[in-house]
Amino acid sequence: MRHLPVRQLLVIGVAAVVLALLPFQLSGYHQTLAARVALYFVAILGLNILTGYSGQISIGHGAFMAIGGYTTVLLSIHQDLNLILTLPVSFAVAFAAGILVGIPALRFSGVYLALATFALAVSVPQFPLKFSTFLGGSNGLRTTVTPSYLWLYGVSWACAAASFVLAWLLLRGRIGRAFRAIRDSEVAAASSGVALPIYKTLAFGVSAAYAGVAGSLLVLVTNGYAQPGLFGILVSLQILIGAAVAGLGSLRGVLVGALFIALLPTVAADVPVIGSTHGQDVVFGLIVILVMILLPNGFVGLLSGLERWFKTAIKSDPKTS
Amino acid sequence: MLGLAKRKTSVTTGGSLPVVALLAAVCVFLAIGCAVSSIFAQQTVAGLAQGAIYGSLALALVLIYRATEVINFAQGEMAMATTYVAYQLTIWGLTFWLAFFVTLLIAFAFGVIVQVVFIRPVQHSVIAVVIVTIGLFILIDGLVTWKWGGELRFMAAPFGNNVYRLGSVTLSRQDIGVLLVSILSVIILWALFKFTKIGLGMRAAALRPAAASLVGVRVNWMLALGWGLAAVLGAVAGMMTEPSTFLQPTMMQPILLYAFAAAVLGGLESPAGAAIGGVLIGVFMNLIGQYVDFATAELRLPIAFAVLLVVLLVKPNGLFGRRQVRRV
Amino acid sequence: MAELLALENVTARYGPVQALHGVSLTVAEGEIAALLGANGAGKTTTLRAVSGTVRRDGEIRFAGSGLSRIGPDSTARLGIAHVPEGRGTFAELTVWENLRLGAYTRRGALKDDFARVQTYFPWIDERRHQQAGTLSGGEQQMLALARAFMQRPRLLLLDEPSLGLAPLLVTEIFRIIKELNEHEGLTVLVVEQNAHIALQLAQNAFVLEVGRIALAGPSSELERHESIRRSYLGY
Numbered sequence A: 001m002r003h004l005p006v007r008q009l010l011v012i013g014v015a016a017v018v019l020a021l022l023p024f025q026l027s028g029y030h031q032t033l034a035a036r037v038a039l040y041f042v043a044i045l046g047l048n049i050l051t052g053y054s055g056q057i058s059i060g061h062g063a064f065m066a067i068g069g070y071t072t073v074l075l076s077i078h079q080d081l082n083l084i085l086t087l088p089v090s091f092a093v094a095f096a097a098g099i100l101v102g103i104p105a106l107r108f109s110g111v112y113l114a115l116a117t118f119a120l121a122v123s124v125p126q127f128p129l130k131f132s133t134f135l136g137g138s139n140g141l142r143t144t145v146t147p148s149y150l151w152l153y154g155v156s157w158a159c160a161a162a163s164f165v166l167a168w169l170l171l172r173g174r175i176g177r178a179f180r181a182i183r184d185s186e187v188a189a190a191s192s193g194v195a196l197p198i199y200k201t202l203a204f205g206v207s208a209a210y211a212g213v214a215g216s217l218l219v220l221v222t223n224g225y226a227q228p229g230l231f232g233i234l235v236s237l238q239i240l241i242g243a244a245v246a247g248l249g250s251l252r253g254v255l256v257g258a259l260f261i262a263l264l265p266t267v268a269a270d271v272p273v274i275g276s277t278h279g280q281d282v283v284f285g286l287i288v289i290l291v292m293i294l295l296p297n298g299f300v301g302l303l304s305g306l307e308r309w310f311k312t313a314i315k316s317d318p319k320t321s
Numbered sequence B: 001m002l003g004l005a006k007r008k009t010s011v012t013t014g015g016s017l018p019v020v021a022l023l024a025a026v027c028v029f030l031a032i033g034c035a036v037s038s039i040f041a042q043q044t045v046a047g048l049a050q051g052a053i054y055g056s057l058a059l060a061l062v063l064i065y066r067a068t069e070v071i072n073f074a075q076g077e078m079a080m081a082t083t084y085v086a087y088q089l090t091i092w093g094l095t096f097w098l099a100f101f102v103t104l105l106i107a108f109a110f111g112v113i114v115q116v117v118f119i120r121p122v123q124h125s126v127i128a129v130v131i132v133t134i135g136l137f138i139l140i141d142g143l144v145t146w147k148w149g150g151e152l153r154f155m156a157a158p159f160g161n162n163v164y165r166l167g168s169v170t171l172s173r174q175d176i177g178v179l180l181v182s183i184l185s186v187i188i189l190w191a192l193f194k195f196t197k198i199g200l201g202m203r204a205a206a207l208r209p210a211a212a213s214l215v216g217v218r219v220n221w222m223l224a225l226g227w228g229l230a231a232v233l234g235a236v237a238g239m240m241t242e243p244s245t246f247l248q249p250t251m252m253q254p255i256l257l258y259a260f261a262a263a264v265l266g267g268l269e270s271p272a273g274a275a276i277g278g279v280l281i282g283v284f285m286n287l288i289g290q291y292v293d294f295a296t297a298e299l300r301l302p303i304a305f306a307v308l309l310v311v312l313l314v315k316p317n318g319l320f321g322r323r324q325v326r327r328v
Numbered sequence C: 001m002a003e004l005l006a007l008e009n010v011t012a013r014y015g016p017v018q019a020l021h022g023v024s025l026t027v028a029e030g031e032i033a034a035l036l037g038a039n040g041a042g043k044t045t046t047l048r049a050v051s052g053t054v055r056r057d058g059e060i061r062f063a064g065s066g067l068s069r070i071g072p073d074s075t076a077r078l079g080i081a082h083v084p085e086g087r088g089t090f091a092e093l094t095v096w097e098n099l100r101l102g103a104y105t106r107r108g109a110l111k112d113d114f115a116r117v118q119t120y121f122p123w124i125d126e127r128r129h130q131q132a133g134t135l136s137g138g139e140q141q142m143l144a145l146a147r148a149f150m151q152r153p154r155l156l157l158l159d160e161p162s163l164g165l166a167p168l169l170v171t172e173i174f175r176i177i178k179e180l181n182e183h184e185g186l187t188v189l190v191v192e193q194n195a196h197i198a199l200q201l202a203q204n205a206f207v208l209e210v211g212r213i214a215l216a217g218p219s220s221e222l223e224r225h226e227s228i229r230r231s232y233l234g235y
Helices: A007-023 A028-053 A061-079 A082-103 A109-130 A149-172 A172-182 A186-191 A196-221 A234-247 A254-269 A277-292 A296-317 B017-036 B036-070 B075-091 B096-122 B126-148 B175-193 B197-207 B209-214 B219-246 B253-266 B269-291 B298-315 C044-052 C074-078 C095-103 C112-122 C139-152 C167-184 C196-200 C219-224 C226-233
Strands: B163-167 B169-170 C003-014 C017-028 C030-039 C058-063 C078-081 C155-159 C187-191 C204-209 C212-218
Touching: A007 A028, A007 B219, A028 A061, A028 A149, A028 A172, A028 A196, A028 A234, A028 A254, A028 B197, A061 A082, A061 A109, A061 A234, A082 A109, A082 C074, A109 A234, A109 B126, A109 B253, A109 B298, A149 A196, A149 C112, A172 A186, A172 A196, A172 B175, A172 C017, A186 A196, A196 C212, A234 A254, A234 A277, A234 A296, A234 B126, A254 A277, A254 A296, A277 B096, A277 B126, A296 C074, B017 B036, B017 B269, B036 B075, B036 B197, B036 B219, B036 B253, B036 B269, B036 C167, B036 C226, B075 B219, B075 B253, B096 B126, B096 B219, B163 B175, B163 C030, B169 B175, B169 B253, B175 B219, B175 B269, B197 B219, B209 B219, B209 C074, B219 B253, B253 B269, B253 B298, B269 B298, C003 C044, C003 C187, C017 C030, C017 C044, C017 C058, C017 C187, C017 C204, C017 C212, C030 C044, C030 C167, C044 C058, C044 C074, C044 C078, C044 C155, C044 C187, C078 C139, C078 C196, C095 C139, C112 C139, C112 C204, C139 C167, C139 C226, C155 C196, C167 C187, C167 C196, C196 C219, C212 C219, C219 C226
Parallel strands: C030 C187, C030 C204, C078 C155, C155 C187
Antiparallel strands: B163 B169, C003 C017, C003 C058, C204 C212
16 A cells, blocks of 8 residues: 555545534534544554454453553643643543553463453552542542543544544554464564564554554543543443454554444433334344354455445446456 | 374373472461461351352353363353243242252253354354353344343342351351252263263364264354253353343353363363362452452452453463363 | 276365375275375375365265265264374373273274283273373374274374384384275275385375375385385485
8 A cells, every 4th residue: 555546545635624613513522523533433443453453352452541541641730731731641641651551561472362451441540549649539630621522522532533544654564464474473563574573563653653642632522531431341342342343454444433432322222122222232232243154254354345236237237347 | 193102191180290289388387377367267158159150151161162162152142041931941840949940950851952053153163162152142142132121130048048057157158059969060060071981082072073974073063052051051050140240141251251261270281270269269359359458349350350360370270271282 | 806996087275285186096905005205295195085084075975875975074974083183182182091092983882892902902901090191102102093993993094104103103003904994894995105114014006296196006016106105215
């Protein structure tokens, strides 16, 4: 993917225009919903880099989101820092955390890594409860400034766009090739001279950084509150599911994954038959299972399948052959 | 081609000398502590019972992992759901123990059905199976809460509420009963694997599916059986937990986490390790909670997971795990 | 002698790679047949096609009726024992457990079978609790034969039994195979790279080249055949 073909540029252009104009058509509630889609977009993109591209499973990215989220709140409270400026700091802090985790993670693989990251996801939210004076306990902490819905929409989609561009740049070159080589066969990659520890740790750092920014955005979308309950294991699971639904190993489906995670709960709650909030769990769980069984490559697989079908349909059309 | 040189004699599950010595030391430590302090003894016994429950669920996890190399993230929720089934049976008039055994049968069928319907279609991909089990987690949680609601419910106590006194130590009948039931179910399972033809078939299918197929073992059915048995173990764990946590949809979630830690501690491939790991974690979580002031309730989970992480770093195969050969 | 196994125009592939391009052969009941050929010719694939381990097209007849495309566990039930490359030994289980697994498809008491195994492999009884992975190469091969025998099959498929064994052991193994064939009426289809000893053992032989049968006939004839002598017998 050295140069973007015209068609892709056109799609991106249209998307950018739509995104820019959209918020003015939406109510405040829907603006926050759209902001949620954007932040999940960022988180899923990050996880896709780790799991889809470098092949390391993580069920613990909620922990990095927590780190990012609390960084934003703490900077706002103690340093009175402009909210936008907390985002790069969040990115950096979460990146460092990701590197710290990525180094011991080198020794695990597959299921063991999944368990280790799972342990992380469950443990990290407990720390604000323990160190409640500094970290706010179960009530959490709140930023000093609460941004408007429009601000949230704009900033989160700007982050989404920036993270997409960054990911695209990162993955098109040597780093992306190294990641893919590692995912396909670590032994082969190592024997071809790919410095496994560096790239694997880098993947962890970058994906954690993305999660950190997403966590900050999540806090801001939740009226500026950072609470342990916000970053429970469910969030980690949601991001993983979003990445799988999107289709691992490709950037194209990430938006679908984000839409799925952000919108499905609200949509499912409106289903009349089930109705209650627990009905939405039933629907969500069922759809996740069905998607994995029927579309093992996620949305991207569906797209590729459709493209292939389309191409063969054109070929067999007597008018064009 | 297989290596044809004579292999070393230690192809067995590693009950290696340092580990055995460590465990012996731990037993001695516990015995002395119990003799010296009655609080220590009480915490130890309570920890043993609690640990037996972790061990049962950990055993279920290991059963499935050995056969299919996946972790069933929905194991706890499946256990919880079957406990609700037992509850419903008692509401309909069955005694606790009758409901217990009927539930075991239902749990077995449940496990088999889950494997055949949900897992088999995706079992070629580790990530897909992980996500399906996560989806199952959410689905089962939603179904149970939908049907029975989220508020606490209570079943009749299986062992009564009597306590026994041994000197200054108070032992509850509940704890002893839980211990006995757990130990019994583990022994029965062990006997099944060791002495029956089907048990042998399951072991063969887990160890070498291709070779097992050639001698006539229906590998896919062995996997389904494995899931069925794991579900039975989970049901036992759930019904033994209910007296202390009461019936609520979240009852098995912390237990699942401790079971993960126990399974890893014991070695994901070792059933004995899972059981022993569970007991160790149960006992030591209790003792640490009692004697270490810093370790308040909020830190229980992080501590258990610190254990998990340390084990993974220092001895990834756990106490009893086999050395994994990485196929190139 | 009646035909026990017949392959007609059998093809098989591994993904996009075609391994068998139409293999046809017959094995009569009670005989030993050898399948020869160089590496990569498709010998192992042919055995896999029979036992159902690899997907294939074409017709396979076993004991008169067509063998539908079933998996290896079902063909085992029909009376076909396949000892694969690598012997299929369960290294982590004991000798005795390996034998029991051999008899997995059997119903009823196994005492007789154990006794018979003893007559062919006298050393097995005292080592029954030893872990199979700690046996020597020759012993593992014999265990594999014993395991297959426990199945009481009508047809035994053997994949390179001589691989990696010292010549003395190879002679011993082949002697046992001959005994099993003569005393127990076991039909054998053996794949071998060691053409010399295979041709001595078998009544009929087939030579595979690039997924097709290039030569077929009684062993005595093949032994004298020019190309066989040059390619496989070295003179």
